[in-house]
Amino acid sequence: MKEDVCTSRKAAELLGVTPRTIQLWADAGILDSWKTPGGHRRFYLSAVQALSAEILNGHRQPAAEENRAGPHVVESSAKVPVTPVKILVVDDDKTLLRLYELTISSWGLPVELTLANDGYQGLIEVGRCNPDLLILDLQMPNIDGFAVIAALQQQKLLNQMCLMIISGLEADELAEHPPLPKDCTLIQKPIPFLRIREQVEAILLSR
Missing domain, CATH: 3.40.50.2300 (Response regulator)
Structure with missing residues (x-):
């Protein structure tokens, strides 16, 4: 079965960020993506969900743990x-x-x-x-x-x-x-x- 995919806008909605942020993460290799023949970026839904879980887990860590703090x-x-x-x-x-x-x-x-x-x-x-x-x-x-x-x-x-x-x-x-x-x-x-x-x-x- 073909894995579910989503657009930049949908990925942005799922991750709670702007489409421009999604483009930034894609360009930096943080979020795997590819482009259609028409030049539109696409993402695997599983990759978006994995990044969402990573962000949430990182956000819950206290500052003393790996010194990665939330605000x-x-x-x-x-x-x-x-x-x-x-x-x-x-x-x-x-x-x-x-x-x-x-x-x-x-x-x-x-x-x-x-x-x-x-x-x-x-x-x-x-x-x-x-x-x-x-x-x-x-x-x-x-x-x-x-x-x-x-x-x-x-x-x-x-x-x-x-x-x-x-x-x-x-x-x-x-x-x-x-x-x-x-x-x-x-x-x-x-x-x-x-x-x-x-x-x-x-x-x-x-x-």
Whole structure:
């Protein structure tokens, strides 16, 4: 019996995301797909259901478990309601992810913080939380930071967020890869938490 298939729109409905997010996940290889002779993308229903289960299971994990957290809300001390800044941090170093969580949580700013420990999970979280600020490491196994950027550029999603790249790569090492987006912020490690806080405050002031 032929396996059930679905369209991009149907897959988006089943996963609770936008069709553009489905295209992003398909382009990045997160969700297997193929194109019909007419150029329409199709997905196996079983693959969509498997990804849905993976997302749900990942979302239920606490931050301490593999440092892959769902949204972490930092309440504002201000009395006037403020729309939280959505921050997504993608880094394969579990110790650094914990440091991000502890430091950003201590600021007392209205923030929704999501952590992802590899590029694969990072792209899933981009589609789920639509971050205002993406903090990205470049050197990661499987889907690295360069591949994440390429996928976001292909779907024209980078213009919807601020991109801050924090990497240990030197200039000569960066030159061996595709050029980074001109409007991103590239900073060498260690993590510049003051710069990150300034960026968050700038986003809050712009609202």
